[in-house]
Amino acid sequence: MLSHYYTIKNDGQFEIVIKKSRFICTLKRIESEDEAKTIIQQIKKEHWKANHNCVAYVFGENQQIQRSSDDGEPSGTAGVPMLEVLKVKNLHNVLAVVTRYFGGTELGAGGLIRAYSNSVSETLTHIGLVEGKLQQEIAVTLDYSLHGKVQYFLENNKEYTLKDTVFTDKVTMLIMVDEEAIAIFQQAIIDLLSNQCELSLGDTDYVEIPLTDKEID
Known part of the structure; x- marks a missing residue:
């Protein structure tokens, strides 16, 4: 399994207009x-x-399936530039379709390449990207009186993600942790709670974390 991947935050659509031609990505x-x-x-x-x-579009763990189509535009001016944007961003399992309604003005080969690549790039910025990180679920079972301590700890340590909280006679917090940080996290919780807790490992799963505009660029 991949340790991490990048993909779009959600499905979406965005339109730009260049010399009266509409490009809908x-x-x-x-x-x-x-x-x-x-x-x-x-x-x-x-x-x-x-x-x-x-x-x-790109598909597969290592982007091994890559397809593009110019759909009638001059060869190499649409599909390939779109594909390059997806590859440069290292995106995982994403399809891009750019629909063009011709506005009456020819853009030339260079103009088309810029238009189609910018259409995809601007739509990615508009929608946003996420990083999917393979993390380990750790169940922390503790008394109700200690719940607030762990909540405060998580608020100040954003690298850990609270997946769920189960309330029974005790509180069990399911927390997702990077695999390389498991020991550090466990020791931090033990120290925080003076060992008044039970820790157990659950499944590994991907947690998707939104990227900032700076990270997207």
Whole structure:
């Protein structure tokens, strides 16, 4: 399994206008290549009056599946520039479709390359990205009187993520921790609570953390 990956925060769409041509970028998470093909056909059906519906997507743990289509634009001016944006951002399992409604002014090869790549880049900024990190679930079981201490600790140590809290005769907090930080976290909790707690390991899972605009750039 990957230790981490990057992808879009959620599915979304964003439009830019260049010399009266409309460029509508649709970004989708995909779970298979067949799903990507189905979505592409849906978008083409929705925008059947558009001049072009250009495509790029990456799929697989190591981006091993990469596809692009210029859909009638001059070769290399649309799909490949779109794909390059996804690859530069190192995105995982993402489909981009840029729909173009021609505005009457030719942009030239260079202009098209910039338009299609900018359409994807600006949509990524508009939607936002996340980093999925493979983390270990650690169950911390403690008395109610100590619950607030751990809450305060987590508020001041953002590298740990509270997944859930279960209230029974005691409180069990399910906390996600980077695998390399397990021992550090366990010792910090033991010290914080003077060893008045029980710790146990659960499953590993991905936790998606939003990236800042600076990290996206």
